[in-house]
Amino acid sequence: MNLKGLIYRELGEGLTEKELAAAVGVSPGTIDRILANKSPKEPAVWHQFAKYFRMDADFLRAGAPRKTPGRSRKAGIGPTVPMRKVPLVSWEAIGRMAAGEANATVHDSDAMLETDVQGPRAFALRVKDDSMNPLFGEGEIIFVNPDLECEPGHYVVAGPRRTPEQAVLRELRTIGTQYVLHPLNRRRKDTLLTHDHFLWGRVVRLRKDL
Structure with a gap:
């Protein structure tokens, strides 16, 4: 379930968008934008939702932990990870x-x-x-x-x-x-x-x- 689905679940359990926003620590407008398929761009917002839903922020956002960037082999190009x-x-x-x-x-x-x-x-x-x-x-x-x-x-x-x-x-x-x-x-x-x-x-x- 993605972030939008999680929000719909909370709203389905009786919370209003304003109440959910206050509980998460974000603005009601953030909730509205997510429900309109506009994902948050700020890492801090993802961390607020992750804290509320008791999840790891990187898993919530992408389904995987964040990778540590490696040194580029060429300008602007990261190292290739072998499959x-x-x-x-x-x-x-x-x-x-x-x-x-x-x-x-x-x-x-x-x-x-x-x-x-x-x-x-x-x-x-x-x-x-x-x-x-x-x-x-x-x-x-x-x-x-x-x-x-x-x-x-x-x-x-x-x-x-x-x-x-x-x-x-x-x-x-x-x-x-x-x-x-x-x-x-x-x-x-x-x-x-x-x-x-x-x-x-x-x-x-x-x-x-x-």
Whole structure:
């Protein structure tokens, strides 16, 4: 669901445009322009909406974290990121993929997806439920890199160490000194991250066109 859809959802739950604008911290005119298919240009506005909807601003805006610009090889031209194929695997195969087992790709992959996501052990998963609505819809594709460090604010795949098939997609957050796995769906509850949990990887891309 995009920003316009999120706004319509809030209005459908009883808020007026003026009330929503005040809650987000933007002008009513900003709401009107978004509903007229004019996306905000100011990063600060995106951050205000991201804070209200409890999302990462870059995911809300583009479906992927912001990339750090590299040095240009030629004037005005950035470095080319090579395309590659990574496996779209079942949730039951997460443990084998994260462990780098050579036969996991062959036996557990549903497809090979072309992407510029980097990382030798990167893989893709299909979102299995509505626990991360409205940012991650059921059936959409996420790309996961198991080699990246996971910090609060990152979207992660985590679950019991011995039963990786029970892993879930969540936002990693802190409450006091404790880490929690936070669902974006307001009907779901936080889960305390314990020693029995394992972070199987960090979400680095959301692909909305599948």
